[in-house]
Amino acid sequence: MSELAIGTASLARTYGAIHAVDGINLSVPRGAIYGFLGRNGAGKTTTIKMLLGLIRPTAGSGRVLGMDIRSHNVAILQRTAFVSEKKTLYPSLTLCDLVRFSRGFYPTWSDSAVEKYARLFEIPMKQRFEKLSNGNQTKVFLLLALAQGADLLILDEPTTALDPVSVDQLLHVLAEDTLDRGCTIFFSSHQLEEVEQIAEYAGIIDHGKLVMECRLDDIKSEFRLITAAGNFLPAQISSQVLSIDVEGNFRRYVVTKDAEGFAAGLSRNGATVTGIVPLSLREIFLHLVRKEMSCTSGNVGATPVHLP
Amino acid sequence: MYFWKCWRDTRSFALVFLVLAASAMPVTALVSKGINLQEGFGPGAFLSTFALILFVVALGLGTIGAIQEFTDKTAHFLFTKPRPRFYFVWAGWVVGCAELLAIALVNVLTGWLTLAYYGKTPLWSVLFGLLTKLDIAGVLIYTLFVYCLTYAMTVVLRNGLKGLGASMGIIIGLAMIAAAVRARWQVDVPIPVEHFGSLPIVASNLIWIFVALLFVFAAQLVVERAEI
Numbered sequence: 001m002s003e004l005a006i007g008t009a010s011l012a013r014t015y016g017a018i019h020a021v022d023g024i025n026l027s028v029p030r031g032a033i034y035g036f037l038g039r040n041g042a043g044k045t046t047t048i049k050m051l052l053g054l055i056r057p058t059a060g061s062g063r064v065l066g067m068d069i070r071s072h073n074v075a076i077l078q079r080t081a082f083v084s085e086k087k088t089l090y091p092s093l094t095l096c097d098l099v100r101f102s103r104g105f106y107p108t109w110s111d112s113a114v115e116k117y118a119r120l121f122e123i124p125m126k127q128r129f130e131k132l133s134n135g136n137q138t139k140v141f142l143l144l145a146l147a148q149g150a151d152l153l154i155l156d157e158p159t160t161a162l163d164p165v166s167v168d169q170l171l172h173v174l175a176e177d178t179l180d181r182g183c184t185i186f187f188s189s190h191q192l193e194e195v196e197q198i199a200e201y202a203g204i205i206d207h208g209k210l211v212m213e214c215r216l217d218d219i220k221s222e223f224r225l226i227t228a229a230g231n232f233l234p235a236q237i238s239s240q241v242l243s244i245d246v247e248g249n250f251r252r253y254v255v256t257k258d259a260e261g262f263a264a265g266l267s268r269n270g271a272t273v274t275g276i277v278p279l280s281l282r283e284i285f286l287h288l289v290r291k292e293m294s295c296t297s298g299n300v301g302a303t304p305v306h307l308p
Numbered sequence: 309m310y311f312w313k314c315w316r317d318t319r320s321f322a323l324v325f326l327v328l329a330a331s332a333m334p335v336t337a338l339v340s341k342g343i344n345l346q347e348g349f350g351p352g353a354f355l356s357t358f359a360l361i362l363f364v365v366a367l368g369l370g371t372i373g374a375i376q377e378f379t380d381k382t383a384h385f386l387f388t389k390p391r392p393r394f395y396f397v398w399a400g401w402v403v404g405c406a407e408l409l410a411i412a413l414v415n416v417l418t419g420w421l422t423l424a425y426y427g428k429t430p431l432w433s434v435l436f437g438l439l440t441k442l443d444i445a446g447v448l449i450y451t452l453f454v455y456c457l458t459y460a461m462t463v464v465l466r467n468g469l470k471g472l473g474a475s476m477g478i479i480i481g482l483a484m485i486a487a488a489v490r491a492r493w494q495v496d497v498p499i500p501v502e503h504f505g506s507l508p509i510v511a512s513n514l515i516w517i518f519v520a521l522l523f524v525f526a527a528q529l530v531v532e533r534a535e536i
Contacts, residue, residue, distance in 0.1 A: 052388055055535040078390035088381040090313075097316075104309030105389045 005184035010060035022208035035195030081145035091130035108149030155187035224259035230271035314403035370458025373404035460523035
């Protein structure tokens with residue numbers, strides 16, 4: 001049995017000339033919580049939809065729970081719970097109706113989980129879906145996913161519209177209840193704090209490319225921002241160097257391992273290393289996806305103003 | 309589960325038409341006698357009422373039976389349930405078909421009783437007359453054709469009103485084209501559910517049933533290939 005809950009190889013999806021997902025290689029270990037990060041339109045939802053068979057890849061392959069995403073779609077869905085970014089459901093159905101509707105699809109369905117999470121999330125069971133607040137509508141989706149007893153939980157922006165208390169409850173449920181029974185959680189989010197709070201692994205996607213995938217513990221222990229000044233500084237991204245920002249005569253390197261060794265190498269080449277500092281996930285995310293950072297001006301992109 | 313959901317979506321419509329189907333024949337009989345439109349309530353009035361009700365029901369069920377499930381807004385929820393997509397297409401179709409048949413059955417039963425009452429003839433002879441003199445099977449097959457066409461159009465266009473419009477357009481268009489071809493070139497173009505040339509009636513009816521089912525297969529192909 002594959003050790004990966006989700007594994008993709010050069011998975012791609014294009015729309016005409018647009019590369020929505022551009023050959024990504026995801027590795028999500030079984031039993032892990034994996035935060036899938038990216039800006040709006042980075043390709044997160046497209047990737048998730050390909051994993052679930054809602055859209056077809058144009059190239060590459062993928063396996064979910066050891067099964068091929070092209071040929072075993074129904075078997076994958078049998079063991080996977082999904083919360084879409086679009087939190088819309090049949091407006092006239094109550095939560096009771098939705099439970100009744102969903103129950104029959106899953107042999108592992110748990111009515112006790114429905115009761116538990118309905119109480120925890122304080123969702124009115126007999127109110128029509130359309131009458132619920134946005135937050136409660138999101139909670140209904142989460143409840144239906146959690147009650148499935150799935151081996152894999154795929155959540156696309158699960159905390160949208162939730163208040164801070166509900167977000168905290170959800171993260172608690174994900175981190176404790178679901179992991180206790182060996183469930184893998186793959187969730188996309190913009191909220192870096194949430195990912196840092198519960199995830200063990202993180203992947204960052206930008207313009208359809210997976211620009212980073214690692215353990216969060218590695219970020220704390222290994223990842224460093226090295227600032228150096230000098231001529232003839234290396235300008236190539238490598239397996240050790242995640243990104244390079246240029247600012248005047250300075251270069252800032254996000255290094256994934258052996259930061260001391262990399263800094264020593266720079267020094268040997270005549271550079272002056274002015275700092276080696278640890279990085280948070282947020283800082284790495286901003287380095288990788290905020291393109292202005294790599295420019296020489298702090299105000300790049302702004303319309304030039306010509307004063308008289 | 310999904311059958312229940314389909315029934316839940318269409319039950320108001322079906323129940324209204326079930327009541328209408330139950331009362332239409334006696335009411336038509338009363339009106340026919342009251343205004344001396346014809347000699348009481350006869351087989352002709354029976355067939356007209358039967359065909360009219362089923363035509364409306366077929367259009368209605370074809371429209372509302374599918375569209376609620378295949379809109380973009382809820383498709384991501386439905387199509388991430390562990391069933392092949394053809395299951396959803398055919399389950400919705402089966403529920404609509406069952407409702408259509410129930411309405412047809414109630415309509416025939418009340419018509420049978422009404423004819424027996426006004427004709428002062430034994431029930432069995434009225435039933436025998438209905439089955440032999442009236443083209444009940446023809447009406448049912450035509451209704452199936454309309455239902456399947458509307459259902460498919462609604463699924464393909466992912467919009468109830470557009471599906472209904474397209475379906476009615478095709479039905480009217482076919483009749484007009486056939487009439488024009490007949491008038492211009494004296495060539496018979498069969499329209500639902502006319503006989504195909506010299507084929508026996510059973511074979512013609514089977515062909516029309518097959519054509520009707522092809523629409524649902526087409527809808528299935530579209531849904532299976534749809535990206536959400």
